[in-house]
Every structure is written in C-alpha cells, then in structure tokens.
Amino acid sequence: MSNEGIASKPELVLEAGRTERQYWQDLWRYQELLYFLAWRDILVRYKQTAIGIAWALIRPFLTMVVFTVVFGNLAKLPSQGVPYPILVFAAMLPWQFFSTALSECSNSLIGNANLISKVYFPRLIVPISSVIVSFVDFMISGMIMLGLMAWYNFVPDLRILTLPLFIAVAFAASIGVGLWFAALNVEYRDFRYVVPFIVQFGLYISPVGFSSNVVPEQWRLLYSLNPMVGVIDGFRWAIIGGDAKIYWPGFTLSLGLVVLLLISGIWYFRKMERTFADVI
Numbered sequence: 164m165s166n167e168g169i170a171s172k173p174e175l176v177l178e179a180g181r182t183e184r185q186y187w188q189d190l191w192r193y194q195e196l197l198y199f200l201a202w203r204d205i206l207v208r209y210k211q212t213a214i215g216i217a218w219a220l221i222r223p224f225l226t227m228v229v230f231t232v233v234f235g236n237l238a239k240l241p242s243q244g245v246p247y248p249i250l251v252f253a254a255m256l257p258w259q260f261f262s263t264a265l266s267e268c269s270n271s272l273i274g275n276a277n278l279i280s281k282v283y284f285p286r287l288i289v290p291i292s293s294v295i296v297s298f299v300d301f302m303i304s305g306m307i308m309l310g311l312m313a314w315y316n317f318v319p320d321l322r323i324l325t326l327p328l329f330i331a332v333a334f335a336a337s338i339g340v341g342l343w344f345a346a347l348n349v350e351y352r353d354f355r356y357v358v359p360f361i362v363q364f365g366l367y368i369s370p371v372g373f374s375s376n377v378v379p380e381q382w383r384l385l386y387s388l389n390p391m392v393g394v395i396d397g398f399r400w401a402i403i404g405g406d407a408k409i410y411w412p413g414f415t416l417s418l419g420l421v422v423l424l425l426i427s428g429i430w431y432f433r434k435m436e437r438t439f440a441d442v443i
Contacts, residue, residue, distance in 0.1 A: 268341025393417025
C-alpha cells in the first residue's frame with residue numbers, strides 16, 4: 164500500500180527569533196504577556212493568602228526585630244549614627260527583593276510549563292515577570308521604612324535622590340542570578356532544593372543585620388565578592404546619609420560582578436532556552 168495517500172500529521176515547532184535582533188523585538192512585542200503574567204501572580208499571591216498583603220509587611224518586620232535585638236541590643240554593634248532598626252531595614256529592603264526574586268525566578272519556568280510547551284514567546288518574559296512581582300513586595304515593604312522614619316523622626320538627606328540607581332543595581336542582580344537559577348532548575352530538577360539553602364545562607368553572610376564597616380579592612384575587598392554587599396551598602400548610603408559611607412573599591416567590585424552575572428545569566432538562559440519546551 165502506498166504511503167502517498169496517508170496524510171501526515173502536522174508538526175508543531177516552537178522556534179524563537181532566528182536572530183538576536185528578532186528575539187529582542189519579540190521580547191518587546193510580547194510585553195503585554197509580561198504584564199499579564201506579573202499581574203496574575205500578584206493576584207494569586209495576595210488573594211489566596213489568609214492575611215493578604217500584610218504578609219509582605221510581617222515577614223521583613225519580624226526579621227528586622229530579631230536582627231535589632233541580636234546585633235543591636237546584645238552584640239552592641241555600631242549603627243552608623245542612626246537607630247538600629249533603620250540601619251537593618253535599609254538593608255532588608257534590597258535583600259528581601261533579591262531573595263524573593265531568586266526563589267520566584269528559580270521556579271518560574273516549571274510553574275509555567277504548560278504555557279511554555281504549547282506557545283512560542285520569548286522565555287525571558289517568565290523570570291522577568293517574577294522579578295516584577297518581587298518588586299511589588301519591595302514597594303509594600305517600603306511602607307515599614309516610612310513608618311520607622313516617622314517613629315524615630317528621621318529625615319533622609321539629598322542622597323535619597325540616588326536611591327533609584329541602587330534599585331536598578333538590585334534589579335540587575337536579581338535578574339542575573341535569577342536567570343541562572345531558572346535555567347539550572349529546568350535542567351536539574353533537584354536544584355530547587357539548593358535555592359532555599361543559598362537564600363538562607365546568603366542572609367547571614369550579607370551585611371543585613373550589621374554594617375559592613377565591622378568587617379576588618381583587610382577582608383573588605385574579599386567580602387565584596389558577595390554582590391549584595393555593594394547593593395546593600397548603596398541602599399544604606401542613600402537612605403541613611405550622614406555617617407554612612409561606601410567602600411568604593413568593594414562597591415566597584417560588587418557592581419562589576421552584578422554586570423557579569425546579568426550578562427552571563429542572559430547568555431546561559433538564551434543558550435538553554437531552545438531546550439526548555441522539550442525538557443519541561
């Protein structure tokens with residue numbers, strides 16, 4: 164029997180833009196999908212929780228209280244001339260943003276497996292939407308910082324105008340590391356067990372509960388290999404002002420690492436992107 168009369172089933176091929184230029188054009192063309200995914204996750208996060216939006220306030224507030232008691236009241240570490248809760252929360256803002264974005268990004272592709280396996284769109288949209296959702300938490304947590312400033316009658320100086328620059332650096336760090344984790348989690352499913360440990364460990368090796376000034380001078384540059392050190396120091400410099408200082412060699416090193424993580428994260432994600440639909 165001839166096979167000519169047998170109709171073959173059409174093959175579905177999900178193909179990204181053939182060139183880098185087309186890919187980035189597609190990323191802009193699908194911006195509405197980015198907004199939709201972010202808005203969907205925001206609604207799910209706050210509508211399906213018992214205490215709703217208050218959870219974004221309670222978690223960083225309780226962490227701030229613990230660090231204030233341990234490092235401020237018991238260890239008596241210096242507070243750079245400001246109330247210790249303000250010192251801690253100026254660091255909690257970027258750290259919570261980074262850690263939440265990291266956790267959400269690492270699971271973002273797995274959580275949208277059905278969409279990825281059936282429809283073509285630039286996959287970068289998925290982890291970026293997770294970072295946007297984390298930024299909403301960041302903005303909500305900022306209400307605690309405003310409350311602390313009002314409670315302690317603390318008024319920031321003009322350095323506060325530079326805060327958007329350090330927020331941009333925090334964005335770059337979150338997206339860069341998040342893209343690495345998102346791609347690795349698709350390739351190695353057990354990687355999802357590593358992420359919570361990294362987030363927890365990173366909290367204690369980053370200067371969240373204390374000022375990085377307590378680190379001995381000879382170790383400051385090595386300590387700045389943690390890219391969040393520069394981000395946190397930048398936030399404190401902008402919010403606290405006054406006695407807060409930036410260790411510029413370390414900040415430059417941290418900033419360089421953030422740029423490297425962003426570029427390499429995009430490269431690795433794009434390299435693995437064509438296999439996501441098959442692996443997921």
